[in-house]
Amino acid sequence: xxxxxxxxxxPATTVFLSALVTALATGLxxxxxxxxxxxxxxxxxxxxxxxxGLMLGASFGLLAEGERHxxxxxxxxxxxxxxxxxxxxxxxxxxxxxxxxxxxxxxRRVLLVLxxxxxxxxxxxxxxxVSFGSGGALAAAITxxxxxxxxxxxxxxxxxxxxxxxxxxxxxxxxxxxxxxxPLMAVPAFLFVERFAAVLPYGLGFAAGAMVYLVxxxxxxxxxxxxxxxxxxxxxxxxxxxxxxxxxxx
Amino acid sequence: MLPSSAPLLGLLSxxxxxxxxxxxxxxxxxxxxxxxxxxxxxxxxxGLMLGVGYAVLSAGLERAPTAAALASAAxxxxxxxxxxxxxxxxxxxxxxxxxxxxxxxxxxHSAAEGIAIGGAMALGAPFGVLLAATLTLHNVSxxxxxxAALRADGRTPGSAAAAATLARTPQVAAxxxxxxxxxxxxxxxxxxxxxxxxxLVYLVxxxxxxxxxxxxxRTGLALAVIAAAAIVALLGGSARAAAP
Numbered sequence: 001x002x003x004x005x006x007x008x009x010x011p012a013t014t015v016f017l018s019a020l021v022t023a024l025a026t027g028l029x030x031x032x033x034x035x036x037x038x039x040x041x042x043x044x045x046x047x048x049x050x051x052x053g054l055m056l057g058a059s060f061g062l063l064a065e066g067e068r069h070x071x072x073x074x075x076x077x078x079x080x081x082x083x084x085x086x087x088x089x090x091x092x093x094x095x096x097x098x099x100x101x102x103x104x105x106x107x108r109r110v111l112l113v114l115x116x117x118x119x120x121x122x123x124x125x126x127x128x129x130v131s132f133g134s135g136g137a138l139a140a141a142i143t144x145x146x147x148x149x150x151x152x153x154x155x156x157x158x159x160x161x162x163x164x165x166x167x168x169x170x171x172x173x174x175x176x177x178x179x180x181x182x183p184l185m186a187v188p189a190f191l192f193v194e195r196f197a198a199v200l201p202y203g204l205g206f207a208a209g210a211m212v213y214l215v216x217x218x219x220x221x222x223x224x225x226x227x228x229x230x231x232x233x234x235x236x237x238x239x240x241x242x243x244x245x246x247x248x249x250x
Numbered sequence: 251m252l253p254s255s256a257p258l259l260g261l262l263s264x265x266x267x268x269x270x271x272x273x274x275x276x277x278x279x280x281x282x283x284x285x286x287x288x289x290x291x292x293x294x295x296x297g298l299m300l301g302v303g304y305a306v307l308s309a310g311l312e313r314a315p316t317a318a319a320l321a322s323a324a325x326x327x328x329x330x331x332x333x334x335x336x337x338x339x340x341x342x343x344x345x346x347x348x349x350x351x352x353x354x355x356x357x358x359h360s361a362a363e364g365i366a367i368g369g370a371m372a373l374g375a376p377f378g379v380l381l382a383a384t385l386t387l388h389n390v391s392x393x394x395x396x397x398a399a400l401r402a403d404g405r406t407p408g409s410a411a412a413a414a415t416l417a418r419t420p421q422v423a424a425x426x427x428x429x430x431x432x433x434x435x436x437x438x439x440x441x442x443x444x445x446x447x448x449x450l451v452y453l454v455x456x457x458x459x460x461x462x463x464x465x466x467x468r469t470g471l472a473l474a475v476i477a478a479a480a481i482v483a484l485l486g487g488s489a490r491a492a493a494p
Contacts, residue, residue, distance in 0.1 A: 060304045060308075063483065064308065075480070075483075075484075078480075082476065086469075209476070212472075212476055212479075213472050213476060216459075216468070216471060216472035216475055216476070217468045217469055217471075217472040218468075220455075220459060220463075221463055221468050224459075224460050224463065228337075229455065229456045229457070229459075229460040230330055230333040230334065230337070230456050231330075232455055232456070232460075233326070233329075233330065233333075233451070233452045233454075233455035233456035234326060234327070234330040234452070236451070236455045237322075237326035237448060237451040237452050237455055238323055238326055238327075240451060241307065241319055241322040241323055241326070241444075241447065241448065241451070242319070242323075244304075244307055244308070244311060244319075245311060245315055245316070245318070245319035248311045248312075248315045249315065
């Protein structure tokens with residue numbers, strides 16, 4: 001259905017704008033880092049520990065949501081996500097990579113996080129689009145939930161970027177960039193709702209598998225290098241629990 | 251009156267404690283157990299604990315989100331406080347504790363594990379059995395490390411086994427106490443589940459993962475943890491369905 005006059009938006013435009021808002025909300029995750037000026041190795045380790053907890057909590061939430069749509073599909077998606085990160089890691093290991101002004105191992109880690117978070121945003125875009133196809137109240141609830149859920153994801157991305165010395169603006173920019181698949185996927189998912197709904201558990205599992213691997217193979221080892229394991233355990237344990245609680249409230 | 255799974259819980263907890271004693275005796279006899287073996291055991295235990303921990307906390311959050319979250323934070327904070335006190339008493343050498351310090355640390359964190367077992371068993375016998383089996387595996391490798399430390403302190407293998415077993419007895423007591431509390435006051439279940447989760451994740455991030463990274467490297471550890479957690483996820487589906 002198209003808009004009849006200039007004041008009436010088509011449903012597809014509404015879906016696009018709603019998903020765009022959820023993407024922009026990711027940028028809010030950079031705000032806390034405006035108050036942390038110096039990034040010492042210990043602060044970087046703490047940021048990595050916090051990011052690990054947030055990503056682990058988010059992954060648990062994604063797996064639980066995927067299980068509701070289909071446990072087998074979620075498992076297949078998780079294996080695919082794990083395989084993608086392993087392959088990307090191997091590919092990046094053979095080439096010198098850069099992200100903005102970042103170079104070396106830090107840039108490789110940032111790129112991996114960005115790839116994973118961007119890819120997993122496709123699934124979130126599908127969720128927004130499918131919810132609009134299911135009715136207004138559900139659409140509003142899912143859009144608000146994903147927008148709010150994106151803020152700690154932005155914190156996780158910014159924590160990794162900030163630990164490598166990126167500016168707050170760059171953290172916000174890359175965070176929003178990682179969520180741009182949401183408006184891009186929401187509209188086709190809304191227009192072809194039944195086909196896309198079947199893909200959702202694969203996407204959720206994919207994101208979870210990739211994120212858990214990143215946490216274990218990249219973020220935590222980096223954190224342990226510069227901070228004692230009790231403090232890492234405190235930060236990661238608390239943020240994992242907080243993220244799970246937060247998702248339960250949505 | 252206690253539910254019929256109480257004797258099973260007692261038996262499983264005792265088996266887990268016995269595993270620590272056996273591991274300690276083996277560690278005292280052969281202090282040089284291969285690091286990679288301990289690393290793989292640690293990574294597998296970490297994955298199993300994360301999988302069970304997630305299921306345990308989710309069950310708590312579904313019942314009373316704020317209570318479960320607060321209890322998990324309290325569980326993490328309590329173990330951190332104990333680790334801090336230990337570090338202060340040993341002059342900051344958390345990673346190379348004395349034999350006596352290791353025994354105290356074992357006693358404290360075994361109590362936290364006990365709460366998790368009791369909570370998991372209150373949630374459903376399959377959960378309890380899975381977690382107790384995981385902790386039994388973990389206790390063998392932890393007992394081996396403790397046994398090596400006790401041997402270096404001049405203890406015989408028999409004495410090392412006895413000390414490790416004794417240090418683990420809070421696990422049985424805490425498991426039965428948590429289980430009894432939930433049977434008496436069912437509204438305490440989210441608190442017990444949250445505290446159990448807090449204890450498990452702290453143990454994973456403070457002890458199992460750092461030790462295993464050194465032994466088997468990042469990629470091996472990540473794959474082992476994910477594989478173990480996936481096993482729990484696959485088994486946990488039916489256990490969750492059976493939970494009250």
